[in-house]
Amino acid sequence: MIEFKNVKKSYPNGTVALDGISLRVEDGEFVFVVGHSGAGKTTLMKLLLREEMLTSGRLIVNDYDLARISRFRVPYYRRELGVVFQDFRLFPNKTVFENVAFAMQVVGTPSRMIRRRVPAILNTVNLADKQKCFPDELSGGEQQRVALARALANNPKIILADEPTGNIDPEMSREIMNLLVKINRLGKTVIVVTHEKSLVDYYQQRVVVLNEGRITEDRVGGMFE
């Protein structure tokens, strides 16, 4: 469960990125966060990743109070999340297999289990035959599927996707979104930050609209304006 309670975030230069938002996302929900550039989407994502600290309010994610979490527990908190970025953020010098395996090595998974589990995850994202490829040998859509496989590697409860279709063609975008919906049906909470109207309208899920740091709409069913 994710809960924002009157969360404010302002930066040292005086910019107020989030101006007292309250939002509750239940386990297993699928939520689109939409809004124009500068609406506060990126800041919301950064707060969830605990890359930035909130200025006031409370933010609870899976029993972690992000306003109070100690620096040393942050890595353990991040293991509860699976993250997908617009620019994929894969290790360019690791193969597809190694990129996915890395997330498991970080949490100390025995190599035997890694060797068994990575091919299964790559199969889920239809990349079983690309295990030995390096990221630069793959298309944008394929790279994003590797990133998705890495996000799933440690079986997290929450998947955060920041503009996951921003760098790929529309056809591939649909494929990535289908995978995210599939993951959601497996019981995981999925939050997708996007500005792609067509996708939001097509998938008809809960939509949270941010505007100038405030939630202006929170409804189910798409029709992104």
Next chain:
Amino acid sequence: MKRYSITYFITQGFKGLWRNGVMSFASVAVLMSCLVVLGGFTLLVYTININLEQFGLLNEIVVFVERDLTEEQIVSVEEQIRALDNVAEVRRTTRAEALEEVKNQSEEYAHLYADITPEENPMSDSFTITYKDNDGVITLSYLLGQIEGVRKVNNRLDLAVKITSFKNGVLLIFTWFLIILFVVSLFVIINTIKLSVFARRGEISIMRYVGATGWFITLPFLVEGIVIGAVASIAAFFIEKYFYHYIEAMVTSDLQMISLVSFASVQPTVFWGFLAVGVFAGIVGSSISLGKYLRV
């Protein structure tokens, strides 16, 4: 069961070195150069110190007795000298030996001394005294002059004091020079490793997003630092050894007044010293360079 394998960190460290080949090579080269210069200066300071100490060892007092003393009287003088405090060693040179020595020193004028009979020998018996404590030399010199039958007391006290203060001054300057050189070397190494870490800041940020702890990120870099340090120090050791032999050969043939320690006698110290400094620099360099990127 969850566990971290040490081989993972070692493998990753070596992979990192290989993948960032140019930066790794640069780090090794910089560290190696610093170590060679540092080692060279340390050996120079050591050699200067040893040479100056040998000067110090020449500090002896020579006492000449009156020419007309009988053998019994001379023996009595020797006994009185031996009885004094601060006397480490007493060596007698008889007048005959002294004359012989002069003859040997100036062979081309040997004929001038050839006709001197033992009765005509102008030399006198003398005692060369080595003392234990530098500070008590003035007292010792005075007491020797008080002994009956002593004609002259020769000491090189002024020279001893000058050499000691010169030695201390040289050592102080060189020690500071060494410290400054070491600090500068460390900065150069830190900057080189920083460049290597900077080139991989993207990787480090990915590691953080997937929940890697600080030490999980740091350990492979530490392995890299240690390997860089070890390789650089071993290379520096062999370069130093080669240079030292070259200088040793030059000194033995051209500058015989300078005595050099043999490299074999300092070899273990140089090797372990280099390894310690190299590995320490590698670890410190990696840790300091990473610090900024580990903040969550």
